Amino acid sequence: MGGALLRRFAQGALVVLVVVATCFTLIRLAPGDPFFRALDDASVPAEVRAEQLARFGYDRPIPEQFARYLTAIIRGDLGWSHSRGEPVRTAIAAALPATLLLVAAAGLLAFGTGVSLGAWSGWHAERPLARGIDHGAMLLLSIPDYLWALLAVMGPALAWGVFPVAGTHTEFGPSGVLGLLDRAHHLVLPVLALALPIAAVVTRLQHAAMREVRAAAFIRTARANGVSEHRIRWRHALRNALVPVLSYGGVQLAAALSGVVVIERIFAWPGMGRLLYDGVMSRDYPLVVGGVLVAAVGTVLGTLGADLALRWADPRQRHA
């Protein structure tokens, strides 16, 4: 198992390298440069721009720039964000907690409700309510996250003013316990918009898996051996039926990150999605690549975590 884990780590590192190299190249191939907002003016002589580009080494060939970037990373230096006027590390340190909070809350909500609803409805697949849950989940997953955001802003937020629509907290708002409540209040809509489509997919996967496992031979054997129905359902069946959900969870991470970009933009959430969006729009090369690096590492770690959970749930995977 140790060797397999080491191999997965190496593969993960390779994936991060490919992802970062791709984005590093793409953003440099895009028209414009980090100074276009300040220097795109007829009165600015070409030498000034050339000097600026040379100062940060952007006039060198891309492979050379990438090699320099990699050696800088090893020293823990992510570079300078031109658009924010601060080190990239500082910008990411400020944005990462907001996104982690959003993703963790949405993930817990999505997988919690998805697994329990799906497991129950899959086990009782013939009941009308169970069928309703499955069809309802199908409808929910057909509503894209930006539409959720739009509907959420339309309804509870704008019309009735029940939930705030922008930011993580009220400016100059309360502190202490009330401050925490204020933050939770701001979290509701973005988390719902992010979590609902994922919860719907998890529900359907869990439903299908539980339904199939119900008829499996090992369940019949357990029943014949006199294992209690409760234990069969929640130990034997659920653990087995978690496998597709867990493998989906790993793959879903990158997709969830796409959702984060949209949701953070709509709800003015100061996280990694906003950082990446703003970075791309202002051609802030170091900011974009630094953000992508963090996102890729997070995705790979998440996939590894899902793999480990998979090994726990399905002993066959340990020998694969």
Add this chain to the structure above:
Amino acid sequence: MRPPTTGVSGAPLAAGVLGVMGLAALAAPWLATHAPSTPLDPIALAWHPPSLAYRLGTDSFSRDVWSRLLFGARATLGIGLLAVTVALTLGTLVGALAALAPRWLDALLMRVTDALLAIPRLLFLLLVVAGAGPLTVAPLALLLGATGWMTTARVVRQESGRLLATPPLEGARALGVPWPRLLVRHLLPSLFPTLAVAATATFAAVVPLESGLSYLGLGVRTPLPSWGNLLADAGSQPLTHWWVVVFPTLAIVGTVFAANTLASALERRWTR
């Protein structure tokens, strides 16, 4: 023993919905009551609620929503179809070739696929859209297709591996059938069910993506209508001008719901 299938399959209904949407898009010039992109009367007819003359009302520029919805279907569904074609072709090629190729090439192709799958797709699209500036319809569709083939490649690789181990294909291989012929004559026909499921699922993923990009102003640009940018036309008062939001929403959700239902029904019927 498989549990008996319960309930009515929604597949015929779903296929019907998609068919009607497609026909409406094709027949847009005959079904539309007004020109989709020209304002009718910006002073008198802006934000006109649904009526007999303007079936689904008008938007802030006094353009007829019903007509824009019909022509928007051309953009949204057309881009979806083209993107699916591109994604399916690329995905099938990579997946099937990886299955037929020597082990090192197989591993290389699939690890690169995994790596690309780890990049948030929207970020990738942003990088390109931000770089290339406003895209027209065809490049947008190609881009969506070029960034959406990885899931198909993985499914095709898995299924091809299974198929190549079955007696007919193993036999063909043992008889020395060259690989291009093996791919086209033996592998592709057996892959058809998998590809049909992948196509519907990819379509169900591309439609929200295109409409989302267009909603954010990065996809199809107004005055050209697409279901996504119709939503953005509601501006900051979506509640008072509900008709500008509700009908495109229904169109998007209906289409995606139908495609998802069809994909899941096909999967149940063909790939078990």
